[in-house]
Amino acid sequence: MRTGRRVLLSVSVLAGVLACVGQSVGPAAQVTFLFRSGSTVVGRVEKFDGNLLVVEDNNHRIVIADRHGDVKGQIGSIGQAPGDLYYPGDLVRGKNGNLYVLEVRNRRIQIFDPAGHSLKTFHVNSEPTGMAVDSRGQVLLGQPASGALISVYSPDGRRVRTFGDLRLVSEFYGAQLLRLNRSAREAINRVHILCDGLDNIYVSFLGAPFWQKYSPDGRLLFEHRIEFPDAQREITEFASSLKAHSTVKFDEDQSAIPYITTGMTIDGLQRLVFSVRWDRSWIVESNLDGTKERAFPLEDSDLQIRTLSSDGDSRVFAIGAKPGHNNEVYSITVPQGAEDST
Amino acid sequence: MFSHRPQQQAALIPSPNQMYEKRPSSAISTTRLDWLAAMLRIQNLVLTAILVGGLVTAALLYSRSSSLKPLEAGGIFPKAAATDIDGKSILWPAGPFFVVYTRFDSEMGVQLEKYLRLQLQRHNQMLAVVTIVPGGREEVAELVRQTGNASGILHDDGKWRKRLELGDSGFRLFLIDQNSHITFATDYANPDDLRQLSEKALTGRIKYSSVDQTTGLRTGDRFAGFGAVDMRTGEKTVFTSATKSSVICFTSHCPECDLEEEIGRYALHESQSLGRSPSTLLFSSRFSRTNLAKIAGRYGIKARLLQATENIPGLEDPLSLETFSPAEIVQLDLAAGGMVEHITYWNLDNNKRAGQL
Numbered sequence: 001m002r003t004g005r006r007v008l009l010s011v012s013v014l015a016g017v018l019a020c021v022g023q024s025v026g027p028a029a030q031v032t033f034l035f036r037s038g039s040t041v042v043g044r045v046e047k048f049d050g051n052l053l054v055v056e057d058n059n060h061r062i063v064i065a066d067r068h069g070d071v072k073g074q075i076g077s078i079g080q081a082p083g084d085l086y087y088p089g090d091l092v093r094g095k096n097g098n099l100y101v102l103e104v105r106n107r108r109i110q111i112f113d114p115a116g117h118s119l120k121t122f123h124v125n126s127e128p129t130g131m132a133v134d135s136r137g138q139v140l141l142g143q144p145a146s147g148a149l150i151s152v153y154s155p156d157g158r159r160v161r162t163f164g165d166l167r168l169v170s171e172f173y174g175a176q177l178l179r180l181n182r183s184a185r186e187a188i189n190r191v192h193i194l195c196d197g198l199d200n201i202y203v204s205f206l207g208a209p210f211w212q213k214y215s216p217d218g219r220l221l222f223e224h225r226i227e228f229p230d231a232q233r234e235i236t237e238f239a240s241s242l243k244a245h246s247t248v249k250f251d252e253d254q255s256a257i258p259y260i261t262t263g264m265t266i267d268g269l270q271r272l273v274f275s276v277r278w279d280r281s282w283i284v285e286s287n288l289d290g291t292k293e294r295a296f297p298l299e300d301s302d303l304q305i306r307t308l309s310s311d312g313d314s315r316v317f318a319i320g321a322k323p324g325h326n327n328e329v330y331s332i333t334v335p336q337g338a339e340d341s342t
Numbered sequence: 343m344f345s346h347r348p349q350q351q352a353a354l355i356p357s358p359n360q361m362y363e364k365r366p367s368s369a370i371s372t373t374r375l376d377w378l379a380a381m382l383r384i385q386n387l388v389l390t391a392i393l394v395g396g397l398v399t400a401a402l403l404y405s406r407s408s409s410l411k412p413l414e415a416g417g418i419f420p421k422a423a424a425t426d427i428d429g430k431s432i433l434w435p436a437g438p439f440f441v442v443y444t445r446f447d448s449e450m451g452v453q454l455e456k457y458l459r460l461q462l463q464r465h466n467q468m469l470a471v472v473t474i475v476p477g478g479r480e481e482v483a484e485l486v487r488q489t490g491n492a493s494g495i496l497h498d499d500g501k502w503r504k505r506l507e508l509g510d511s512g513f514r515l516f517l518i519d520q521n522s523h524i525t526f527a528t529d530y531a532n533p534d535d536l537r538q539l540s541e542k543a544l545t546g547r548i549k550y551s552s553v554d555q556t557t558g559l560r561t562g563d564r565f566a567g568f569g570a571v572d573m574r575t576g577e578k579t580v581f582t583s584a585t586k587s588s589v590i591c592f593t594s595h596c597p598e599c600d601l602e603e604e605i606g607r608y609a610l611h612e613s614q615s616l617g618r619s620p621s622t623l624l625f626s627s628r629f630s631r632t633n634l635a636k637i638a639g640r641y642g643i644k645a646r647l648l649q650a651t652e653n654i655p656g657l658e659d660p661l662s663l664e665t666f667s668p669a670e671i672v673q674l675d676l677a678a679g680g681m682v683e684h685i686t687y688w689n690l691d692n693n694k695r696a697g698q699l
Contacts (some may be wrong), residue, residue, distance in 0.1 A: 039550075058534065058664070059550050077548055078538040080526050089529075105530050247598065249531075256600065336413040 028299035029283045030333040031318075035069025042327040044091045044307045045317040046099075049114075052317070053091060053099070054329065060142045062101065068331065073216060075099070075116040076290055082105055094133045102131045102141070109153070122157025127252040127333040131195040132201065134216070140201065144189035145252060149203060150218070163218030164203065172208035173239040182256070186334055187253040193266040194272075196288060202272060204264045206248060207257030209276055211264070213290060224286075226261060226294040230278035234260060237278075244276055246304070262302060263308030271315050273306040273334055283316075285334050296335055305331070381589050412508045415527050419518045420505045420617070427483045427495050432472065438525075438543045439470040440536065441516040443506060444474065444486050451513065451630075453515070469496070469517075469540045474502050517543070533628070534664060538588075557664035559656025559674070559682060565589070566680035568655050573635055573647040581624070581648065583680040588621040588673060588686075590645075593657050594628045595670040604671060604688075609641035622646040626654060 020117040045056030049073055054063045062085070065071050074102045076085035088107035094100055096143040097114040108133070110121045129150075130142035137155035149164025180188075187207060194202040201217035209226040225231060239246055246257030263275040266288075274284040280301045288294040298305075306319045313330050318330045400648045419441065424432045437637060444451035474496045475482045482497035496502065508514055515525035517539055526539060559565065570581045583589070592601070610625065613696070623643065625634055625651045638647055653659060657667050669687030678681050 057534065058551075060535075060538065061550075077542060078535060079542065080528075086528065105528060256603075 024112075024294050026294045026296045026335050029296040029335060031141060031303060032298050032333070033332045034067055034317075034329040034331055035065070037063075037319075038070070039327070041327070042319050043089050044309050045319060045329055046093050046198045046309055047214075047311065048093070053093075055088050055091045055101075057087055057089060057104075060087065062088060062091060062099070071122050073111060076101075076110075081163050082110070082121055084238055085110070089129075089211075090131045091220075092131055092133045094137060095135050096206075098135070098137075099138060100131065102128060104128075106325070109141075109157070114221040120157070123137065124151075124153070124159075127250055128209055129190045129206070130203075132195045132311070134195045134199045135197075136199075140193050140195070142189070142191040142193055144186040149189055149202070150193065150214075151189060152218075160216065163214065164212070164220070165206070167208075167210075169207075172205070172210060173235055176239045177242075184257060187250065187257040188250070188326045190250060190253075190257065192261065194264055196265055196266060198269075200288070202264065202266075202288075204261045204274060205263055206259060208259050211261075211286075211290075212271075212276070213288070222290060224290045224293075226274050226284050226286075226291045228276050228282040228284050230280075230282070231276075234258075234278040242247075262305050263318065265308040265310050266308050266316060267316055267334060268312040269314055269336065271314075271334070273308060275308050275318065276320075277304060279326055281305050281320075283332060283334055306331075344365055348413060352406075353391060391393070404626070412511055412514055412529070413506050413516070413524055414640055415524050417524045417527075419516060419524050421522055422501075422505060427486060427497050429479075429480055432494075432496060434472070434482075435470040437471060439518055440539075441472050441474065441518060442501065443474045443508060443511075443514040443516075445477075445478075445512070468536070469543055472496065474498050476500075476503065484697065496650050513633050530604055532638050561632050561682050561685060563656060563676055563682050564680045565656065565682050568653075569651040570648040572623075572650055573631060573638070575650055578651070579648070581650075583676045583678070585678050588675050589656055591654055591668060591672045591674065592623065592625045592629070593654060593665040593672060594626040595665040595667065596626065598630070604630065605634075605637050606641055606642065609643055609646075624654065625649045626658065627651055 005022070019338055037054060037056060039056035039059045043057050045055075046053040046211050048064060049126050050067055050307055051064050051152070053075075054065055056063055060076065062075040063071050064073040064075070076083060076088070078086060079086065080086060085101065085106070088101050089103040089104040092100045094111075096332070098119065099112040099114070099116075101110045103110060104127070107125070108121050108123045110120045124141060124143070126143045126145035128141040128143050130140075132140040134140065138160070139153040139155075141151050141153065142149065143151040144164075144166055146159075146162055147164060148162035150162060151159050152161045152163070154160045166185065166189045169253065170176075170178045172188065182194045184207075188205065190206045192204045192206070196202070199246050200221075201214040201218070202211060203212040203214065204226070209221060209231045211226055212223040213221045215221055238258055244260075246259045247256040249256035250258040260278065261274055261276050262281075265273050266274050269284075270288060272286045272288055272290075276284055276285070281298045281303055282306070283296045283298060284293060285296070300322070303318075303320045304322070304324045306321065306327065311317045312335050314336055316332050316334060319327050320330050321327050407434070421434045426432055442451075443521040454647055473495050475485060476498045477485070478499065479497045482495065486495050502508075506514065506516075511529055513529055515526070515528050515531045515536075516524050519525050538548050566580075566582050568581050570579050571577070572579055592604065595602070605623075623638070623645050625648070629649065631649055633651065657672060665686065671688035673686040673688060674682055675686075
């Protein structure tokens, strides 16, 4: 059964490669600098009652700041007791307003109420990347070491199920890279995860320009390649030379992977927005069914985006870095009009 | 007739089922054959029991070793009597203190050890630290002599590893409170984490780092005048650049990169464009010198190999060693005298960055 699905997936990838999903190139996406973080490593930015929540990884806190970066307060500080944080890596705001924080080095998920009080912590075993929370408060984590793409934890912290077949490097990059299938087994399955308002699940791969949509019960609905002008070149160059413009490696993984899909979010217009990078950074927007895609070059070609999150309407927050600068917070306006593109 | 023969055969060469076959007591004969058969059955039972017992023990040992988890926050730290590497009895600190289990020549060990010394020199605002280093007393003493660390060092002949339930773990940091409770335990820590933990424990307030870009190195700045060690000769030196040269700085960000891979990549470049002007590889003080020397030796690097003995000015914060630069590796093209003519960030420059998995 699994083999059959694997073949099916490979065919769907091939179809994704060959098929044109209404992709086109639009005007440059406008980038507005908001502020520079005091932390050298910054995770996600989320809107929060007129302010912003900024995850400061190596300051072990979540800063509440205004749009100029002026700090109004903070949640957590270094430690392991409830309410403390240790290397927070990701932050998701649940439907009930609670804040879900993935603490990478504490290997735990901590849930805060909207006032910043710790409600619950639970531990997760293997190193997670990517986190989403559905409308029932279930936490979805990317944990490829578990043998599946996504692990689902109940609100009280029990792992209730897994879903999503692990992909192989050769399925994305071709038979030339069969030899990496074993060593990069976990690495290539590092993902971003999102849930929409209907609890459909979106997964994009950090190491390859591909995304998937799953039903709320974890059935794969489709998989597409993220179409941007460098996408095919990226696949060809990496497959033939194993060279990447930037790479990322997680502690538990045996090997690094090219760092291609750097962020994913759903904006206020219910568009799926990706940041991807090869020679330069691109913003790609798609409708949630994946039938229309449009790529926009960033007007600042030096900016390397690390994470994306929604800023309402057609704007998204981005954490980015430029040569000579540390992580900075930007607002990017994603042009509209994908429906008209061909 | 039919049933008799098989029984005799079965007694000589018992099958597993037959071994457990019950026979009425009257069937136990005093003949030699039956006696031998009984002995063989017992022997087989004993052998099987030994085999099964062995397998069970091995499985238990394996599962214990693979599932062994080090002491976590909430546990009690075993303040066992101990002597330091000089043979003096250790007086465990009364208040909050750190216990670091590490080898100094591990990457984390080196950076933490250097950081602790920096903190003590500059602020004296650190919790006491007891360092436990695996190895015999002589071996650890030699390691301490090499790294220059002076006090609070215990050697571990295996007992501490067992007490702290470390299993295969090579690094562990504990924060112990006044009641010997472990309040923090991790197998990953950056130097600045110790500062934050110390400040929180001592004052309840943490001063957050604010990395100001204006303090970072810029074109036109002079890059010289800081302490370094020549990794080939071991000589201490002050970095200068008398002639036009290139310096490839492997900053403290580089734990996020793969040193082996990056040094290998440099080796490829060495004979090409970078080889035209004399170049130096300058490594952050947080790295293990032994490890660096091994890697550089493997690739036959010809460039001058230096390791900073302090923060790399303009690229690393003097206190926390955090990097100002967004890049892990920074190439500085220097004019004679050390003025920075050009800065290239290796992980952002597309032409230089040619990552290979």
